[in-house]
Amino acid sequence: MATTRISGFYRLSPEERLELIAQARNLNGEEKQILSGAQPFSIRSADAMIENVIGVISIPLGVAVNFKINGVDRFIPMATEEPSVVAAASNAARTAYDLGGFHTSLSGSIMRGQIQIVDLPDPYGAQARIYEHKQEILDRCNAKDPTLVSLGGGAIDVEVHVIERAKEPMVVLHLLVDTRDAMGANAVNTMAEAVAPYIEEITGGRVVLRIISNLADRRLVRARAVFSAEELGGSEVVANIVRAYEFAECDPYRATTHNKGIMNGISAVVLATGNDTRAVEAGAHAYASVSGRYRSLTRWELNQDGNLVGSLELPMAVGIVGGATKSHPTARLALKVMDVQSAEELAACIAAVGLAQNLAALRALATDGIQKGHMALHARNLAVMAGATDEQIDLVVKMAIAAKDVRYDKILELTKQLQTGDVHGDGSDKQG
Template sequence: MFRRAILLGCSAAKTPWSECSNAQLVDAVKSRKISFYGLEQALEPDYRRAIEVRREVVSEIASQQPEAKKKQSALHTIPFENYDWNKVVGQNCENIIGYVPIPLGVAGPILIDGKEYPIPMATTEGALVASTHRGARAITRSGGCKTLLLGEGMTRAPVVELPSLEEAGRLHKYCNENFLSLKEAFESTTQYGKLNSLKCVLAGRKAYLRFRATTGDAMGMNMITKGVDKALSVLQQHFPSMEILALSGNYCTDKKPSAVNWIDGRGKSVVAEATLLADVVEDTLKCTVDSLVSLNIDKNLVGSALAGSVGGFNAQAANAVAAIFIATGQDPAQVVESSMCITTMSKVGNDLLISVTMPSIEVGVVGGGTGLAAQRGCLELIGCGGPSKESPGTNAQLLSRVVAAGVLSAELSLMSGLAAGHLLSAHMRLNRKKK
């Protein structure tokens, strides 16, 4: 689990590290008898003390630098007490010195597919939760929103190199004609992972193999990487001269904006829509249907096209996605692709039809940060805490629907604020506390 740490040696008598004073442990780290990284192993299972000692080491280092007092006092503002470090060590973070509390709010509840759900949001941006709450309230007043799961599948795309173009062509053909054998190899490594497709593209002699698989209630990066590794071993039996350059060749695409995710999807592909009654638009959102439809074209469609945006045909999808991701223990770096979204609005009779289409929502309810107490609490608040025993995968699907509904609410409210000219006044009121 950790790099090897010296387990004994606090003094000439070889006192166990756990019986040494903090000062002695700090000296041991400075003299490299214990690695900075290995404090948890040396003091296991007292992880809290390991963190306390590491903070003292950091404090001593800071004391020798310019503005020492300021840096040392800064450490005192970073909490580390009253936290279950057993769930973190070896899984979520290394070289731990504490945790960063983030305010948690809740928008809604919002009516999604006939059932009400709260939307937990962790953010430091004033007005975001209030705005999303207003959008959710308007949607619920109008009968709620509907969601559609268009497809799902986490992807991983290794890059391999062949000795000749002819050999690369044979690999391309083999992948197209022998999917079932690769699927069998892939699925032998996992209980829940099911390989749905394999797309092979060439760049000269190099081949990029985009494996796509459902991963149950997990976000699935580890699961699919393990399966891909097994499938590659089968490929190498048929192509022994094939060199695996990397298990990820960026054609996946993970944690980066890309057209392939926008077009083919990654994770959960979800559409959410609602019909807003004209009187709700005017009473709750303080604008008109016509002004919203017109502004959506000018801003979210034309403006984003002029900017050359990939998947950015929206007002603030990333705002809602990031806040929900942080609250529910998702990977914040995957906000990049998960917030790709096109927002559409049209007038139906006198009412407003609004939708968000999001092809790449990457979420899970097991693994990663979802096991931490507060994050698990937010998932349980929604009703998707942990894997579904009856129907594996449905809890992660539910979370993706809530994310899409949250984005729908945030889009509706922000666009209404812009249409009515209220954006600045709302932010000044909620972002600027009077001293």
């Protein structure tokens, strides 16, 4: 197993990084061409995935390093357009690596399908009748997906809720389905639609909605790690990180941006692996509100050694089979690079990245502020916008950072100076 603790990984060229990952994960020539973009995702493949296709859009795919998760070193592919996200996750993971890395657990792989029943004269009687026919309901559901059942999954239980807060009472049946290594939307929705006529027969009511819920509270992933106080900058920095977390825990305005930072990392891995970013994001933010108040998804505290302990818990409905995880070649390769063999392992990796991402943001906020590192990386984008060539980008960024001014107008000025010969190659003014 190759170590992910790679010093200076960010200093390598994209070609050198790809070659290192290819050697570690035994990628062949075709797979390297797909990742590098030399063999692009075809418009024909795109047309088979969604409607009205006219083209494709490329998102940068980076690899976060330094991640040790449940004792296993893993490279983490991340697809994102936002500067500093991949670097921040890698740096945060480094501070936990020598203290054991990340430890995770999963509550299961159960998703909920909801069936809404209305026009009921006796909603509580209907609730009782549904429970009386539970096994028949489960059997009908499982008959729709014998493959899932053969893999140890399928519909396993029902919950029935009477909702009286609506204009008229309604009954909502929850199908609890173990979707195993799939995200499960197709399986759950198929079962819910198939069993709906039988539910009407049992209850005497009328079924309206039959749809999965993305609040996957029976599919929670938890991540924990200890981060070195010394590596983070000392006890004062650690204390400020805890204060920043307490602010998010108490204030929904702060919690919203706090949790957005967590999702910077989570959504990047979800997207890279071809999973449903909107489902994961909706579930996470709903879970942050289950207490009746929007709160932090993470917890931060000090242990007896003065090191920082972070934990994260949220729903994680992801899979490694079905959908774009198999139909998109880059998504398939992202799973190979990560070396995950189950949805549980994938969820563990995603949660670890979310926790690392949160620490990185809190550390930045508690010290120099978020903009120092972010803008230094964003300067590369600005240099491209200003017309800098590939050979000039790094020099323009170096000059802007030296001038402590990474605004676009300054970078545009420096780019023009460099291209007109008003500065030396080392960034100094010729007239100086």
